[in-house]
Amino acid sequence: xxxxxxxxxxxxxxxxxxxxxxxxxxxxxxxxxxxxxxxxxxxxxxxxxxxxxxxxxxxxxxxxxxxxxxxxxxxxxxxxxxxxxxxxxxxxxxxxxxxxxxxxxxxxxxxxxxxxxxxxxxxxxxxxxxxxxxxxxxxxxxxxxxxxxxxxxxxxxxxxxxxxxxxxxxxxxxxxxxxxxxxxxxxxxxxxxxxxxxxxxxxxxxxxxxxxxxxxxxxxxxxxxxxxxxxxxxxxxxxxxxxxxxxxxxxxxxxxxxxxxxxxxxxxxxxxxxxxxxxxxxxxxxxxxxxxxxxxx
Amino acid sequence: xxxxxxxxxxxxxxxxxxxxxxxxxxxxxxxxxxxxxxxxxxxxxxxxxxxxxxxxxxxxxxxxxxxxxxxxxxxxxxxxxxxxxxxxxxxxxxxxxxxxxxxxxxxxxxxxxxxxxxxxxxxxxxxxxxxxxxxxxxxxxxxxxxxxxxxxxxxxxxxxxxxxxxxxxxxxxxxxxxxxxxxxxxxxxxxxxxxxxxxxxxxxxxxxxxxxxxxxxxxxxxxxxxxxxxxxxxxxxxxxxxxxxxxxxxxxxxxxxxxxxxxxxxxxxxxxxxxxxxxxxxxxxxxx
Numbered sequence: 312x313x314x315x316x317x318x319x320x321x322x323x324x325x326x327x328x329x330x331x332x333x334x335x336x337x338x339x340x341x342x343x344x345x346x347x348x349x350x351x352x353x354x355x356x357x358x359x360x361x362x363x364x365x366x367x368x369x370x371x372x373x374x375x376x377x378x379x380x381x382x383x384x385x386x387x388x389x390x391x392x393x394x395x396x397x398x399x400x401x402x403x404x405x406x407x408x409x410x411x412x413x414x415x416x417x418x419x420x421x422x423x424x425x426x427x428x429x430x431x432x433x434x435x436x437x438x439x440x441x442x443x444x445x446x447x448x449x450x451x452x453x454x455x456x457x458x459x460x461x462x463x464x465x466x467x468x469x470x471x472x473x474x475x476x477x478x479x480x481x482x483x484x485x486x487x488x489x490x491x492x493x494x495x496x497x498x499x500x501x502x503x504x505x506x507x508x509x510x511x512x513x514x515x516x517x518x519x520x521x522x523x524x525x526x527x528x529x530x531x532x533x534x535x536x537x538x539x540x541x542x543x544x545x546x547x548x549x550x551x552x553x554x555x556x557x558x559x560x561x562x563x564x565x566x567x568x569x570x571x572x573x574x575x576x577x578x579x580x581x582x583x584x585x586x587x588x589x590x591x592x593x594x595x596x597x598x599x600x601x602x603x604x605x606x607x608x
Numbered sequence: 609x610x611x612x613x614x615x616x617x618x619x620x621x622x623x624x625x626x627x628x629x630x631x632x633x634x635x636x637x638x639x640x641x642x643x644x645x646x647x648x649x650x651x652x653x654x655x656x657x658x659x660x661x662x663x664x665x666x667x668x669x670x671x672x673x674x675x676x677x678x679x680x681x682x683x684x685x686x687x688x689x690x691x692x693x694x695x696x697x698x699x700x701x702x703x704x705x706x707x708x709x710x711x712x713x714x715x716x717x718x719x720x721x722x723x724x725x726x727x728x729x730x731x732x733x734x735x736x737x738x739x740x741x742x743x744x745x746x747x748x749x750x751x752x753x754x755x756x757x758x759x760x761x762x763x764x765x766x767x768x769x770x771x772x773x774x775x776x777x778x779x780x781x782x783x784x785x786x787x788x789x790x791x792x793x794x795x796x797x798x799x800x801x802x803x804x805x806x807x808x809x810x811x812x813x814x815x816x817x818x819x820x821x822x823x824x825x826x827x828x829x830x831x832x833x834x835x836x837x838x839x840x841x842x843x844x845x846x847x848x849x850x851x852x853x854x855x856x857x858x859x860x861x862x863x864x865x866x867x868x869x870x871x872x873x874x875x876x877x878x879x880x881x882x883x884x885x886x887x888x889x890x891x892x893x894x895x896x
Contacts, residue, residue, distance in 0.1 A: 319721070325799040326722030333713035334728065336769030340747055341735040347746030404640055407633040418883075423641040425886070426648060429875035431828030433846040434868045437853050438651045441861055447663040449650055456666070481644065486890060493891045513629075542741040545830045549850055563741045570745050571835055580745050587742040594737065 348587070351580035358574050369581035378557065379565060379582055383589065386541055386561045389475060393543075394536035396480045398529060401487025406517070408488075409495045421492070425485040432482060436549035439478045440465070443550075468558035471551045475559055478546055483539075487532050494528040495521065527601070534597045538590055562586050648872070655679070655865035662862040678866040686856075688867055690841060691848035695871075698763050698844055699826045705768025706822045707815055713769070714777025715803055715811075719789065729778070736771035741831065748835055762836040763844070767826060773818050776892060780814040781807065817889040820882050824875055845871040 352369055356362035373379055408420050427435060442449050443464040451461040464470040498521060506516055522529075544563040547553055553560035562582070570579035649669060654662050656674035682688040716722070717729045740747075747766060756762040784807060792802040833847040843851065849867050856864060879886060 322720055322799060323722035326716045326720035326725060329716035329720065329803070330713040330728065332709040333732065333769040333774050336709065336766065337732050337735050337771060339750065340766035341738055341743065341771075342731070344743035344746035344750065345735075345738050347749070348743055351745060400640075404637065407637050410630055410633055420637055420641055421887075422879075422883070423645050425879065426645060426876075429824060429879055430648070430868070430872050431830060431846040433828070433830035434849050434871055435647075437849060437864060438647055438868055440853075441654075441865075442647055442650060447665070449667050452665045452667065481647070484644065489887055489890050493887070538739065542739055544741065548830075548834075549853075566741070566744075567835070571748075576745055576749075583742040583745060587739075590739060590742070591737075 345587070348580050348583050351577055352584045354577040356575075356577045358576050362577065365577070369578050370585075372578065373581055373585060378560070379562070379585070381557055382560050382562045382565045383585075385557070385559065386543060386563075389472065389479075389543060389559070389561065390537050390540035392476045393479045393483075393540045394533055396476065397483055397487050397536055398532050400480065401484055401532070402491045402529070404484075404488050405491035405495055406521075408492060417492075421485075421489065424488045427482040428485045430482075432545035433549055435482055436478065436546050439474070439546075440550050443474050443478075465551060466555060468555055471555060471559050474550065475543070475546050478550070479540065479543065483536070487536070490528055490532055491525065494525040498524055530597060530601050534594065537593050537597075541586070541590060541593070651865045652869055654862050655869050657862050659860045659862045662865075678863045679870070681860075681863045682867045682870065685863065686848075686852055686867070687840060687843075688848070688870065691843050691845045692870070694760060694842060694848075695827060695844040698760050699823055701764045702767045702826045703819050703822045705764070706770065706773050707819060709769035710773025710777045710818060711808055711811060711815060712803075713774045714779075715781050715807060717774065717778045718781035719784075719786065719803075719807070720799070729774075732771050732774055734771075736775065744831070744835060751836060757836065758838045758842060759836075760842055763826075763829075763832055773822070776814055776818055776889075777811065779892070780811055784810060813885070813888075816882060817885045817892065820878055820885045821889040823878060824886075827875060 351362075353364060353366060354362040355365045355369070404420075404424065408417055443451075445451060445461070445463050445466050448464065450464070454461045462470050462473075464474045502520065503516065506520055511519075542563050543561045544567065547559045547561050547564055548567075551559045553564050563586070566579050566582045566586070569575050569582060650667060653667070653669050653671055655678055656671040656676070657664075657668065658675050659678070713732075717725060751757055751762045751766075754765075756765065788806050789802045792806050793799075797805065828846060829844070830846040830850070833844045837843055837847065840848070840851070845867075849864065849871060852867060853864050
């Protein structure tokens with residue numbers, strides 16, 4: 312019979328051994344780098360000569376840097392439009408599909424809406440560069456055929472912004488759709504039926520019963536959507552390179568070029584820290600909102 | 609009598625209204641589905657036309673006489689086979705690594721008693737909030753320090769363990785009865801045997817979820833390969849295709865599109881085979 316203490320110690324050792332691999336990966340490649348970003352932000356460094364400590368100079372420079380402030384605004388604008396459309400359209404389609412009784416029909420629509428998510432944003436952007444091409448793209452062809460004015464999709468600031476929004480919404484629609492189908496499916500049927508018998512219209516049913524009940528899912532979709540789209544990179548990199556001018560020059564694109572093309576590692580790290588702070592604020596705001604507004608049963 | 613007719617009439621008009629609504633909703637859904645599938649259908653159709661006619665208008669949605677030569681050309685003119693092997697190697701090893709590390713750590717955090725387990729779990733969970741894009745510079749420097757720049761290992765190593773997998777597996781193991789393991793211990797099984805022979809085999813469903821989500825995330829990854837890799841021979845599919853688009857120019861779009869379609873096939877096959885795990889994974893993420 313083993314003494315209890317050595318048995319507990321053995322169990323603990325086993326526990327540490329089991330988490331060791333995950334812990335090492337997380338520490339080396341996520342926890343340490345986040346600290347590293349803050350430290351690097353205090354240096355001037357071109358990756359070749361030795362780094363030079365300059366305190367908060369990088370952050371002071373950031374505040375004067377029109378490119379970065381502009382890119383934050385551009386990214387925030389894109390993010391708000393993308394998330395709004397994704398959530399609204401995903402919810403609307405989920406509500407429509409919930410009316411279909413047949414599981415086969417529901418699964419067919421689900422597969423259709425999910426298809427773009429299976430492709431990489433980069434290769435979808437390649438396809439979309441052709442589809443949205445100003446001169447020989449499919450979209451302008453059909454606009455012309457319908458005698459509508461064609462749109463300079465990729466060569467004007469508004470057009471490029473619209474293109475990026477449309478492509479991102481199109482690709483991620485399946486995500487919000489699936490979330491909302493699951494959330495609507497888990498609503499208490501007896502409550503809905505009782506409300507229907509009482510003569511509630513479907514608009515009222517949605518506003519006063521369904522929407523409050525699925526509000527945690529709405530908030531989740533918004534949070535995840537905002538955090539992801541604030542890091543938008545693949546689509547503008549492939550389709551617009553941030554242009555025309557700086558119309559689609561997103562923050563991560565600026566960080567990428569500052570670090571890996573201009574070799575300003577310290578300055579780019581300060582930008583990353585700024586972006587990280589922005590994302591933390593978004594999370595904090597949504598956390599507060601969730602306490603006031605979201606209904607948790 | 610009149611009351612009954614009235615009620616009947618009302619129900620009838622109501623059911624007609626519902627029918628009309630149902631029909632309208634079906635029309636909207638079909639229109640949306642067509643719009644969502646259209647760009648990929650266009651890519652597929654155009655990949656079956658000769659490069660010279662790829663921009664002919666109106667677009668031919670169903671190629672009248674499909675040309676398969678583009679699919680040969682991507683393998684002959686472009687190292688697509690190499691991109692494919694690289695993507696498989698990188699994604700496959702990441703999936704295997706994630707399954708091993710996450711199952712082990714998820715199990716330990718759910719079932720094993722050790723000091724600091726709660727604190728360590730919360731630290732790992734907190735890193736889930738740290739987006740890759742904001743730590744890419746230090747990660748790149750660590751890769752450089754380890755001498756892994758321009759290697760496929762530079763993509764694999766940082767991705768073989770993570771917060772999401774640990775969290776997902778822990779949630780699952782928390783629901784399993786502890787008695788099974790205790791019985792196993794009484795029968796003389798070691799801690800590891802209890803994990804490997806009793807609990808891990810019962811966790812096939814969340815492992816499948818983790819596998820498909822990890823696969824689709826890394827199969828489609830563009831950002832890290834763009835930064836970590838320099839030689840074309842090591843490129844994964846998304847990076848290879850974007851480079852291809854740049855070098856081939858607009859004259860060969862149907863060849864590029866053939867590459868895009870080929871890159872999509874493994875994801876579609878996995879989705880068809882494991883649809884419910886995709887859905888479960890997405891939904892599981894929202895209930896954390």
